[in-house]
Amino acid sequence: MQQINMTAEKDLINSYKNAVEEFTHTINSLQDSYNELLTKKDELQDNISSWSQKNMELETTIKDLTTGKDQLQNSFSSLSQKKLELESKVKDLTDGKDELLRHFDTLDQKKLELESKVTFLMDELKKAYEQAVSEEDLMNEIRNCTLMSAPGPHVILLVIRLDMEITEEERNIVTWIQNNFGEDAVNYTFILFTHADHLNGESVEDHIRQSPDLQLLINQCDGRYHSFNNINRRNTDQLYRHGDRSPIEAYPTDPHKESAWPQGFGQLSQEGMKQHYELGQFLKKRYTGFLSEHYNRHEIFIRSTDEDRTLMSAEANLAGMFPPTGSEMFHPDLKWQPIPVHTVPKDEDRLLSLPLKNICPRYDQLINKTKKTDIFVNMTEKYKDFIEMVREKTGLKEVNIEDIWKVYDTLFCEKTHNITHPGWVNQSVMETLKVLNDFSYQILFGVYKRQEKCRLQGGLLLDQINKSLSNATELNSQQKVKMIVYSAHDTTVVALQEALNVFNGLQPPYASCHLIELYHEGNG
Structure with missing residues (x-):
């Protein structure tokens, strides 16, 4: 009985032991599952x-x-707006182009009408001349000319245009x-053909070969002829005045002082820049x-006076x-690109800063003598009351023929820039001031001893230009410079034109340009 009980207890213990092992195994399995769940968590x-980060990035x-x-x-x-603006501008340009074409057509028509009128007038003048001058009178004039050219003419020069049909008079001129x-006169006759540049690319020789009349003339003159062609340039010198500027100074009663002008006195204006930009074009x-x-x-050299307005004008040009x-x-x-403009200090400039006052004693003497000439004295007397009125109105201590240009210059600049004149300045006053202003330019290099004044002043510049042209004419010339440009003042232009004896007596306007060009003939 005791044995049975022990066996039963042993079995029970084993059963408990097995249950404990299974429970332990279950617990371990659950622990593993829990750990796996933690890992998955x-x-x-x-x-x-990671998804939150990606969500934020997204x-x-x-x-x-x-x-x-x-x-x-x-x-x-914005692009759509610009497109509309460009389309509008293109339309405006197209309309402008059409208007210009219509304008050109009108000008062409007017040109034809003018050419027709000129031809008619030339024919009428020729008829009037032929009627007014008899053959006998003409021969008397020729005899007088021959006597005046004693011991006699060296050559008879026939000038004939190549761009026009030869006339009956020209056919019979020899x-x-x-x-x-006399019969021998033909041996001293020389033909000069002009307008060779109007032959539309045809050479003078080819043009002559196609004209029996010209061939006959040349044969009668034993082949002596020359032609002018205004296209084949070799060298050019240019002198221009600066563009529009502010006045040099203000008179005492002028309410518009230097502060009224953006850059002060004597400075180039935007209009002046535009003038020279267009001249450059x-x-x-x-x-x-x-x-x-x-x-x-290597082709162009630019020199200017040492003034802001001339230097800036050259750059704009x-x-x-x-x-x-x-x-x-x-x-x-x-x-825009920078291009050098050369200059020298004003007190060293003997070429462009004209006139050279208080530097050349002889010139100063000539100016003093000019003031004693009849024309100078008469002008002073004629405008004495007017000059006195100007002195009173401007508040200047002294006004005379020589420096009244300063008043005109100030008023002219103010008018140009839409600044209202004081009440005493009307159209009549401005017209009188302009007369006196122009006279002040005439007396600088003309009126008295013009040639000597010119040699001392504009002659220096003319000599420089002449040397440049002469160098360009030399055979095998190594001169590469084709164009020399001088940017200067109205007085410089007047000095050069007086030296050339072509000055018209009027103050040169802003951006006025004097061109001197050298041409080369293909057969010369």
């Missing part, structure tokens, strides 16, 4: 954090895209010369084919002549 947590990306979309929309709207000067067009298309420092293109542009938004 951590993984899920990591995934959630939200940022969406925000950036939205902003970019708005910017693109604004840019598109016979007329022989009848009036004109020169560019005129010398196309003579100068290189692009700026070449060059901007019109040589706008940069392609590789010449150093900045995409700037259609």
Whole structure:
């Protein structure tokens, strides 16, 4: 019985032991599952954090895209507006082009009408001349001319235009010369053909070969002829006045002092810059084919007086002549390139800062003697009351013929820039001031001892220009410079024109330009 109980207890213990082992195994299995769940929880947590980060990145990306979309929309709207503006400008330009074409057609018609009128007037003048001058009177004039050219003429020059049909008078001119000067006169007759540049590319020789009348004339003159061609330039010198500027000074009672002008007295205005820019464009067009298309420092030399307005005028002029293109542009938004303009200090300038007062004693003597001439004294007496009125109105201590130009200059500049004149200045006053202003330019280099004044003043510049032209004419000349430009003042222009004896007595306007050109004949 005891044995049975022990066996039963042993079995019970084993059963408990097995149950405990199973429970332990179950607990371990649950612990493993729990650990796996914790691991998965951590993984899920990591995934959630990663998704949150990605969600934030997506939200940022969406925000950036939205902003970019708005910017693109604004840019598109701006471009659309610019497109409309460009389309409007293109339409305006097209309309302007059509208007210009109609204007050109009108001008062509007027040109034809004028040419017809000129031809008619020339024919009428010729008829009137033929009627007014008899053959006997003409021969008397020829005899007088012959006596005045004693011991006699060296050559008889026949001038014939190549761009016009030869006239009956020209066909018979050699016979007329022989009848009036003798048979041998033809041996001293020379033909000068003009307007050879109007033959539309045809050479003079080819043109002559196609004209039996011209061939006959040349044969009668034993082949002696020459032709002028105004296209084949070799060299050019230019002198221009600066552009529009502010006045040099104000008179005492003038309410518009230096502060009324953006850059002060004597400075180039925007209108002056525009004037020279447009002059530069004109020169560019005129010398196309003579100068290189692009700026070449070996071909052009520019000198200016040492004044802001002349230096700036030269730069504005060059901007019109040589706008940069392609590789010449150093900045995409700037259609300009720097080109050197040379100068010397004003007190050392003997070439352009004219007249040279208080420097040349002889010139000062000539000016003093000019003041004693009848014309100067008469002008002073004639306008004495007017000059006194100007002195009182302006508050100046002294006003005379020589310096009254300063008053005119101030009033002229103010009028040009739409500044109202004081009550005492009317049209009559301005017209009288202009007469006196022009006279002040005439007495500088003319009126008395013009030639001597010119030798001392504008003659210096003319000599420089003459040397430049002479160098260009030399055989095998190494001179590369084709154009020399001088930027200076109205007095400089007057000095040169007086030296050339072509001054018209009037003050040269702003941006006026005097061209001196050297031409080369193909057969000369």
